[in-house]
Amino acid sequence: MKASAGGYARAESVGHALELLAAAEGQGRVLAGGQSLIAAMNMRLSVGDLLVDISKISDLSGVAVGDGALRIGALTRHAQVGSDPLVNVHTPLLRDAVSHIAHAAIRNRGTIGGALAHADPAAEFPACALALGAILHVDGANGARSVAAEDFFEDVFTTALNEGELLTSITVPVAENGEVQVLEEVARRSGDYALVGLCLVKRSAGHRIALFSVGPKPILAKGAMAALDAGDLDAAVESLSAEIDPPSDTQASAAYRRHLAGVLLRRAVARLKGDVA
Ligand SMILES: Cc1cc2nc3c(=O)[nH]c(=O)nc-3n(C[C@H](O)[C@H](O)[C@H](O)COP(=O)(O)OP(=O)(O)OC[C@H]3O[C@@H](n4cnc5c(N)ncnc54)[C@H](O)[C@@H]3O)c2cc1C
Structure with a gap:
């Protein structure tokens, strides 16, 4: 099946994208890597009169460090996140997550902002954002705002993004000395969505555990x-x-997923203690 006919516009800047979305009056759809949106449109699960292509807005891509946080542009592709030296040093959890996401072709096109905005409950990055205590930065007609990851994911494929808003970047606290970050998941085949996944972060302030594929949205297991x-x-x-x-x-x-969650927590704690590689 093919997507229903509609318009297409390439945004030159964040401001231009916001103008295009506002003009579409609720019928605009942000197109980033297209790995989830185009498939959903082909299956008629998502419709819109105007695709607003943000993929060429260079300001929205890349990784930088400053003020104790790593800033990752929303258009940074999964493969870039996985190979970036700053991510490797400061948030190894995100680096490790990439190797579990789909296959190389999808990782070369899909963006971290797209994965977060799509909010698939089985996706790795939303749970990583929760475990790391990330802040998501959003721009819209009413100005820019920042949303804690804990408040961003609301339900299946549903976030705190309002109509016409763009996710522009994510900031993550840089790992402190001695911090350990571990991701464990079980999938039927390499590249499949996880049956259950778990992120564990150990900081001086305590442990943070986030799970994915265990409900309508990623959860922090307080x-x-x-x-x-x-x-x-x-x-x-x-x-x-x-x-x-x-x-x-x-x-x-x-019942099996519940059992797996406990198994993954035990595995993650063993890795945290250095008992397994
Ligand atoms: C076969 C297959 C297997 C996959 N397996 C996995 C997996 O194992 N784990 C996993 O995590 N993901 C998986 N994915 C999803 C993949 O990671 C997608 O790339 C990702 O979820 C969406 O990123 P994108 O840049 O392609 O976004 P798009 O497809 O372009 O957009 C997705 C949604 O987010 C919105 N959006 C995108 N960017 C923004 C933005 N900056 N601001 C506001 N809204 C925005 C779009 O309007 C759309 O609603 C898989 C996809 C496929 C096709």
């Missing part, structure tokens, strides 16, 4: 975090099981 801070892994696994409400589908039952 009970399990507190139990790990208290040094009780068994209690953390028990708490995790109560904090998630995973779906049953053709890929896995809810």
